[in-house]
Amino acid sequence: MESATVAAGHGHADHHGPPEAHESSRMDRQTLGILLFIVSEVMLFGAFFASYFFLRVVVDPPSWPPEPYELPVAVAGINTAILVSSSFTIHYALESVRRGNHAGLKLGLVATWLLGATFLFIQVNEYAHIGFSARDLGFGSIFYSLTGLHGAHVFVGLMLLTFATIRAFRGHFGPAAKDHLGVEVPGIYWHFVDIMWIIVYVTVYIL
Amino acid sequence: MPAAPMYGRLPIVKMLLVTVALTAVISAVMVPINWDGQQASTAAPKIDHLLNVMIVLSAFVFSLVMVMLFYALWKFKAKPGDESDGEPIHGNTRLEIAWTLIPTVIVLFAGGYSWKVLDDIEEPVPEGQQLTVAVFSQQFAWSFAYPGKNYAWSEGELHVPVDRQVHFKMHALDVIHSFWVPEWRIKKDNVPGITTTAIVTPDRVGTYQLVCTELCGFGHSTMRAKVVVEPRDEFEEWVEGLDQEAPEALMEAVELDSATNPPALGAGGA
Amino acid sequence: MVAALKRPGWWRGLLGAVAFGAFGFGLVIALRAISDLPIYQTEQTGYPHIVVPAVLAPLGFLAGFGCFDYWLRWAVGAPTIPEDHSQHGATSWKDYFRFNTDHKVIGIQYVVTTFFFFFVGGLLAMLIRAELAQPGAQIVEASTFNGLFSTHAVLMIFVFVIPVFAGLANYVLPLMIGAPDMAFPRLNALSFWMLPLAGILFIASYLAPGGAFDAGWTGYAPLSTGAPLGQSFFNLGVQFAGASSIATALNFLVTIITMRAPGMTFWRMPLLVWANLSTSLLVVAATPFIAGVQFMVLFDRALHTNFFDAAAGGDVVSYQHIFWFYSHPAVYIMMLPGFGIISEVISTHARKPIFGYRLMALALIGIVVLSYSVWAHHMFVAGMFSWLRVPMMITTLLIAVPTGIKIFSWLGTLYFGKIHTYSTAMLFALAFIVTFTIGGISGVMLGMVPIDIHVSDTYFIVAHIHFVLFGGSVFTIFAGVYHWFPKMTGRMYDEKLGRVHFWGTLVGTWGTFVPMHWVGMDGMPRRVADYAEQFGNWNLLISVFAFMLGAAQLVFLYNMIVSWRFGPKAEGNPWRANSIEWQVSSPPPIFNFDEIPRVVGGPYEFGVPGAKHAIMPGEGAEVPAGEKSVVGST
Ligand code: HEA
């Protein structure tokens, strides 16, 4: 009580900082934070998948995809392979930094970044040649919004990777768990982006 | 833990008696009142009865809460200047089980009964005995198409025969509207792109108002139509008297709606 | 001046807003020019040259204001500003008007901002009541009227009730669990600063051609997809409000899970912490749905997609499913934190342990789980799958059970206690129990399909809304504000004025919203600017009580302002409460604690001989750590 009251009256800021918070969980804040964030991301996709369900199953148009549209399943399949492989490269990057192999870290990050960028490029290219727009029926709307929403996530993921890469080249990050959260957290997010794509691909292109 | 015996010290029986008495009083005042207004369909008395049952149950729940609250306030209010703490009771399993189970029973009963009433009021008569009326709503007007005599068309005025089940097949031409005749107790949205159905058996001759109850724009509060429930012969006369036909554009929908309905109004029916 | 533009703050924020806004404007113009479209697209759902800047300008403001400075430097690996705590704490009122990472400052920023919006929303309600005082047109014509209740509800829900709870919890929750601050202080500040932006977007819609958004707070398609520009402001505002509350919820969850003081096990957390844990679970998993559905509406409006255009393969009812999958949980997002507040207030002022603590916590979790399975009770007459009605009716009714557990447990807490009613907080808490029970019961009636078929979209709904939201949520908010006012401001408020406000509000609420049940059942639809003669007298009565209710709020406003400025100094623990926030000075030290307290017992151990909740720094360790808590053992 006293000590508290003494410390009261603002302005002591520069004299002492806050006390270290007690760690009541084994998980660190950043990791838990990104996992919870991913939960709400999943629900955001969920909203659009719900819409997909209504437009396809409830409205139940005579054919899906409606004549004459068709989807480049193969190209998208290759794209899927590209994105999935990027999950391994980011994993490699993480393993490397854990083992203190900085070159491997950089290599892994750059490789992941390039694979992700390629994916985006191919997807944009696909949009350009696919032959229907978001204005063509509910089908067009939901196709573009699902793939586009995912594309946006790839973009955000690339941003995070860019940051991680820059810092890696500036010599940041170390083997200790606390010292490479800047790689691990974007990594978790990137894995999520990949898994989400597999779900989108299967739903939109294959089913 | 000395909790249980302590609650034994309460005049539980007395409190329950007061609760029951209060319930009786509230019910006695509220049940006789006709909250929902005039009844003009077979569904109305059923729904109103359900409401009354619920009023009694609610009165009980509410009285229970009031009695518990005010007894506590009367009995356990701190004397001025009394700085001491209450008795360290942390709970009482029996009580907690009681007030988990009792509400469960009440709501399950309410749910089951509602289910029965719902099935009841939506029970369709055998195919072909109903009268089908196609309803078209748009900002901010109602129109109706009748089978037989190639789909007579009426704007802003709905006539139906008394004591015959009517199936309203509803279509919205722009945004969502909602079909409600308070005296019938029946309400259903009209949704663009799909056909919704409302089943009503008007059982009281008279003139009522059809109210749009889904926000549909600046004219929402004025989107009304006249509803006339009349004996069958008058009704048929009125339909004969209609000289407009359903617009071409809507004909397809109307035919689909009336598929199960005898073309001649006379056939089937009560 | 130039220096001011370099420093994070209002000037740079303004610059950022203008710059980003101009960029967005230019972008649209340029793109339309090269794709030789008409430069300005002014079909009412379009206006890209306004919508795009409306997205970018707020972001520009946030960037300029300094919300991202640290992260950007960190991201590119530049040497981050050494943490000198210069962004932490408030030494003058000015510190409340800058990017501040102190959860106590943010808490106050939240509460003050949200109450500003409450008064604006209330003023709109007064206009509604003035229009409805008599049949026929009084002050506004129909189209304007629809804008009034839409903005009224949106302001009240998205920038008052939901965030004000986040604000109160922001202030007290870290103190309660013995944490020096929230887990992500900068994110916390960012979530706050997104809020006024949302509110401004909502209010700014009045300036849009075609007037404010007027499709109701539910914004049902296709009415909303065809509505004038104002609707787009709603779509965008919701995004900012939503992002803000998701970020705050993440922050609460991480804080509660990772930063509890030693000894603060889950079963020793105050129920307010439990309540915000549950609420945050709802926010994180449900809010994305309204974000999603408002994006779809925006796309349908601006890009002419066909999500809700039945003519082009869209589905109209899908809007309602997705909307309510958020907006039903939202109603508990607006209630559970209040439950937490009531638990604190009642147990403190009845000087008694919470009755059935564990069941109280479990009931919260039960409500969270159930509330994901009831959304369609808003759609019983909407023409959705008819088979879904009965299952949703059952789950809906079952929610009465965990809620009832809470009501009865609060009542049980009063028994054999020493009930003090000198505090306005306690008065509101007790009144809440009664008023909310009414609102809940009318909810249960609505949950019964046949009854709902009749009263859906009538004033019976309006009555329910306000009994649960005003008599429920807002009463708990008042209770919370009064309860923690001494802690937040270091001063006591005036209990006499508090009582005037309390009685005015109680009588006003009942007088205003009880008759609404009657006119509703008797056939008066909601959302109408005009109504049948027969309801004239009742509505006049309602309006009179509404104005009195409004006047009562002015008393509250006066009391808060004057007491904050001139009220008598408050000591650390005026209510003799147990939880940790009361064991520090009022207002608390800038860093909350010199060292983290040690928790050795439950938070509500009133009357338990020798029991103690926490050992504060400086106190002798006379109480052995890890002493067994008796909380919940029955
Ligand atoms: C704080 C906000 C809040 C809260 C807590 C609630 C709580 C509940 N609401 Fe409400 N509701 C709204 C806000 C809220 N609602 C709003 C804003 C709307 C309108 C949206 C619009 O604009 O269209 C709405 C609309 C609404 C509808 C749709 C009506 C329609 O549009 O046709 C329904 C239907 O089921 C409903 C039901 C319920 C139920 C069953 C509860 C339950 O949670 C209540 C549980 C509580 C109790 C029951 C009281 C205490 C319990 C006991 C004392 C135990 C014993 C009780 C019994 C056995 C009955 N609500």
Ligand code: HEA
């Ligand atoms: C937390 C949410 C909340 C709160 C606090 C309120 C508060 C109030 N509401 Fe509101 N309301 C809603 C949520 C809320 N409402 C919702 C969700 C709807 C549905 C909208 C829709 O259909 O889409 C609605 C709709 C609604 C309607 C129905 C509109 C219609 O369907 O046509 C009405 C009508 O009377 C109304 C009235 C009031 C009144 C009188 C208050 C009062 O309690 C307000 C009291 C507060 C003040 C008055 C502010 C303080 C005083 C001043 C600012 C000074 C000025 C005072 C005077 C001039 C006396 N509200």
Ligand code: CUA
């Ligand atoms: Cu049509 Cu309201």
Ligand SMILES: [Cu+2]
């Ligand atoms: Cu609901």
